[in-house]
Amino acid sequence: MISTTVVPQFEEGQKSVITLGKFDGLHRGHQKLIHRVLEIGKDGYQTVIFTFDVSPLVKLGKSNLKSLLTNEERAEMIEELGVDCLVECPFTDEVIHMEAEDFIKEFLVNRLHAACIVVGTDFRFGHERRGDVRMLEDMAGKYGYTVEIIEKERYENREISSTYIREELEKGNMETVSQLLGYTFFTKGEIVRGRQLGRTIGIPTTNIIPSTKKKFPPNGVYVTKSIIDGSVYQGITNVGYKPTVKENFLGVETYLFDCDADLYGKESEVLFFHFLRHEKKFGSMELLKEQLLKDNEMGREYFRLGYGQIKNFIL
Numbered sequence: 001m002i003s004t005t006v007v008p009q010f011e012e013g014q015k016s017v018i019t020l021g022k023f024d025g026l027h028r029g030h031q032k033l034i035h036r037v038l039e040i041g042k043d044g045y046q047t048v049i050f051t052f053d054v055s056p057l058v059k060l061g062k063s064n065l066k067s068l069l070t071n072e073e074r075a076e077m078i079e080e081l082g083v084d085c086l087v088e089c090p091f092t093d094e095v096i097h098m099e100a101e102d103f104i105k106e107f108l109v110n111r112l113h114a115a116c117i118v119v120g121t122d123f124r125f126g127h128e129r130r131g132d133v134r135m136l137e138d139m140a141g142k143y144g145y146t147v148e149i150i151e152k153e154r155y156e157n158r159e160i161s162s163t164y165i166r167e168e169l170e171k172g173n174m175e176t177v178s179q180l181l182g183y184t185f186f187t188k189g190e191i192v193r194g195r196q197l198g199r200t201i202g203i204p205t206t207n208i209i210p211s212t213k214k215k216f217p218p219n220g221v222y223v224t225k226s227i228i229d230g231s232v233y234q235g236i237t238n239v240g241y242k243p244t245v246k247e248n249f250l251g252v253e254t255y256l257f258d259c260d261a262d263l264y265g266k267e268s269e270v271l272f273f274h275f276l277r278h279e280k281k282f283g284s285m286e287l288l289k290e291q292l293l294k295d296n297e298m299g300r301e302y303f304r305l306g307y308g309q310i311k312n313f314i315l
């Protein structure tokens with residue numbers, strides 16, 4: 001896959017099928033669009049996802065939202081899907097002030113040679129979001145592309161959106177989050193050394209320090225699986241600042257049920273299945289240990305009951 005922050009100039013004769021948007025989370029609605037793009041691409045078109053390097057809302061100071069996926073995670077997943085070209089356009093002043101028609105003409109037509117544009121019913125673009133689906137259709141004849149408008153994918157009678165997923169994530173509803181995403185919410189990072197107090201209470205853990213740009217469910221304990229070097233380990237994970245020992249950064253710390261290997265330096269992907277409890281400050285490490293043993297039992301029981309199947313990124 002070509003991944004670029006500069007809108008590429010396609011060669012003559014090379015035509016494309018493009019979808020556009022923020023694509024935070026690459027949720028089931030996004031997947032529906034991408035699926036269609038890949039289908040159309042089979043007729044000999046370059047498949048293109050056009051997105052921004054930062055969310056326009058964040059850039060315009062209208063939000064300080066953290067994202068469901070980091071840009072790296074998003075790019076990796078898009079590559080796995082088999083898309084040919086990912087454009088992560090910098091949201092510069094020039095782009096911000098671009099009129100919708102100029103955006104179509106200069107980026108989609110002149111540079112990317114759009115033959116087909118695939119978007120959801122509510123897609124908006126251009127300066128002050130003045131461009132919409134109707135406008136894309138109105139310009140289609142003039143610029144020689146077709147438009148495909150995709151009905152919004154729904155869950156429990158509400159349109160799936162990254163906003164909907166953030167709301168559920170904030171409530172710790174990991175089961176619903178997975179339903180909306182179409183895969184299990186995850187974070188990735190290198191396993192680093194903690195203070196190594198865990199092992200002194202008989203509970204060794206793997207620590208990762210995730211990107212500060214990524215949004216997490218509430219601080220607390222979750223039933224998880226960790227994928228490390230291709231092996232899958234069941235476990236329980238604390239997300240938070242460990243108030244008992246007062247950490248000053250947000251950590252993701254996992255007790256792997258059946259693993260005593262040395263894992264420092266390896267990459268771990270932690271998948272969040274179920275919220276168990278909020279993070280608490282304990283009076284002593286002994287009291288914390290008592291609670292951890294209970295969490296451990298709850299986590300094992302969850303898997304014994306057959307929950308916690310990994311949902312693959314479906315397409």
Ligand SMILES: Cc1cc2nc3c(=O)[nH]c(=O)nc-3n(C[C@H](O)[C@H](O)[C@H](O)COP(=O)(O)O)c2cc1C
Pocket residue numbers: 194195196197198199205207221236237238241242243244245253254255278279280281282288292295
């Ligand atoms: C499943 C799990 C649950 C935890 N829950 C809490 C908690 O509620 N409160 C807290 O202060 N620390 C919690 N911790 C973090 C512990 O304080 C931490 O494991 C211990 O201090 C060792 O930290 P270290 O790995 O940095 O040495 C939890 C850790 C795990 C693995």
Ligand SMILES: Nc1ncnc2c1ncn2[C@@H]1O[C@H](COP(=O)(O)OP(=O)(O)OP(=O)(O)O)[C@@H](O)[C@H]1O
Pocket residue numbers: 020021022023024028029030032033118119120121122123150151152153154159160161162163164
């Ligand atoms: N549920 C959905 N079903 C089908 N298409 C969707 C769905 N949600 C978004 N899209 C389309 O995917 C593209 C990218 O959407 P975008 O990521 O900008 O919005 P979103 O997921 O609705 O998030 P937000 O809540 O931040 O607006 C757009 O063309 C949009 O119309």
